[in-house]
Amino acid sequence: MSVKSNSNVPLYILMVNMFIAMLGIGLIIPVLPQYMLEFGASGSTLGYLVAAFGLTQFIFSPLAGELSDKYGRKIMIVSGLVLFTVSQWIFGIADEIGMLYLSRLLGGIGASLMIPSMMAYVADITNEQNRGKGMGWLGAAMSLGFVIGPGLGGFLAGYGLRVPFYTSAGVAALATIASLLILPETLSKQSQLEARQSKNKRESMFRQLVQSVKAPYFILLILVFSLTFGLANFEAIFGLYVDIKYQYTAQDISILITVGALMGVIIQALVINRLLQRYGEKLLINLCFLLSALCLILMLFSGNFWYVMIITLIFFAVTSILRPAINTMLSKMAGDEQGFVAGMNNAYMSLGNIIGPSLAGILFDVHINLPYTFGALILLFSLFLSLAWERSSQKRKLQSTVQKNRPLGEG
Incomplete structure (x- = not known):
């Protein structure tokens, strides 16, 4: 596939998968405070869980961006969705606080692999004139999933407090399969090879x-x-x-x-x-x-x-x-x-x-x-x-x- 494509189909696929991933995040919002009470967790614990997600997302984001240049956007998007699926499943089955931290740490890594690769993907399939439109559509898919998620999560919680987490893992798994089977790679093999052969050694995140x-x-x-x-x-x-x-x-x-x-x-x-x-x-x-x-x-x-x-x-x-x-x-x-x-x-x-x-x-x-x-x-x-x-x-x-x-x- 060419780097610049006149077809919007890859963008639509990307939007659907972004929507599903954000839907999974939104699903858990209305039940999270009550869920935390099951563990006897305090407000500070909830804050630390939020920070754990952001911490691994921050650490791994630079590495993920470089890897998407070397090995393609698709593999990073799929890998991120896999980690997000596992993260939500662990949160659903958790019976101790440590499992919740593990879930959030994995979720942050998944986001670091997925989000920058999706942004780079949009840059690959659009020209400068239409790039704002592509970024806007991707942002709209993110927002729409997040908007619909809480209402659906509140409904699912009526069937059990952990049901939204299992549902979130399920829809993320569907997004993973869809990306793996349908989403085309936008970065040519030659570009990937050149990036891998580059003598510029990867610097640490702080560098x-x-x-x-x-x-x-x-x-x-x-x-x-x-x-x-x-x-x-x-x-x-x-x-x-x-x-x-x-x-x-x-x-x-x-x-x-x-x-x-x-x-x-x-x-x-x-x-x-x-x-x-x-x-x-x-x-x-x-x-x-x-x-x-x-x-x-x-x-x-x-x-x-x-x-x-x-x-x-x-x-x-x-x-x-x-x-x-x-x-x-x-x-x-x-x-x-x-x-x-x-x-x-x-x-x-x-x-x-x-x-x-x-x-x-x-x-x-x-x-x-x-x-x-x-x-x-x-x-x-x-x-x-x-x-x-x-x-x-x-x-x-x-x-x-x-x-x-x-x-x-x-x-």
């Missing part, structure tokens, strides 16, 4: 992070981190925040999260490509960072349900634009380093998923408003960072143009 700092797209990776931090900060304590401060019911919270996530799905599936083509990635990134920061601040002022609904809708809408916009810029700047960049993208995203919820919980215990106040400051700092990077890039381009146009005798 790769240092290497990413020197890359021209480093600021974009920082923006990936801050976006993920802001999202995780918002979602981690949202239910607890509106419950304690505004006395919202579980049904109220479920409606807000579901409607907000559906808004993100619609934007990523139908609108994102038009926005990127009309306004460009830079303008959208700057505007969305500003609006997302304002949303966190506005959350502090009223508990009216419809007010919170509007703020939540806007927040999910702008963050659903931000991720594909940043990913599209990263992909365009990556050149032949799609696998490495996708791996580092996932690594910075993992850091946001580790630090965001942890810090939100700590700040929440200090003062109920602190998580959203600090989150807003991080997002505003990201806006200023993006603007400064843009000005610096324009200045370098101008200097380069002046040097090229300068007569030979000058200087």
Whole structure:
């Protein structure tokens, strides 16, 4: 198969499998707190389990990106789905806390293999003009699976508290089989061979992070981190925040999260490509960072349900634009380093998923408003960072143009 294909069939297959994988994650959300009570686990234990997933995802993401360049996207996607299937099954049969930690550690490795390889896959089958559309569709599939999952998980829990975990493992196994049998490889054998024969020795994860700092797209990776931090900060304590401060019911919270996530799905599936083509990635990134920061601040002022609904809708809408916009810029700047960049993208995203919820919980215990106040400051700092990077890039381009146009005798 050619690297660039006019057929959307591989993208559709990828979307279906991403949807199934995210459905599996969403299934367990409504039963997880009650499930943890069976083990007599505390809130801190739940936090450590979240961190365990993010930790292995962070450690293995750079390696996974390089492996996808050397051995192809398909084998990494299938391997990630296999580990995710095993992870969910272990969580379902667990009878001690240690098994839960093992499950989460394996799940993080699975995500590190799967997600950057899927992003690199989309880059392989799209050109620069349609890449935003491809990234948007993939993001929509992720969001839709996550939206539908909790409702289905709550229904399945009526048949037993562990049923959602077994179902999650089952649908992940189906995604694995579908990918193995149907999904074509996009990276040519020649490209894989060249990557394997490359004399550039793989650096450690920390060295790769240092290497990413020197890359021209480093600021974009920082923006990936801050976006993920802001999202995780918002979602981690949202239910607890509106419950304690505004006395919202579980049904109220479920409606807000579901409607907000559906808004993100619609934007990523139908609108994102038009926005990127009309306004460009830079303008959208700057505007969305500003609006997302304002949303966190506005959350502090009223508990009216419809007010919170509007703020939540806007927040999910702008963050659903931000991720594909940043990913599209990263992909365009990556050149032949799609696998490495996708791996580092996932690594910075993992850091946001580790630090965001942890810090939100700590700040929440200090003062109920602190998580959203600090989150807003991080997002505003990201806006200023993006603007400064843009000005610096324009200045370098101008200097380069002046040097090229300068007569030979000058200087």
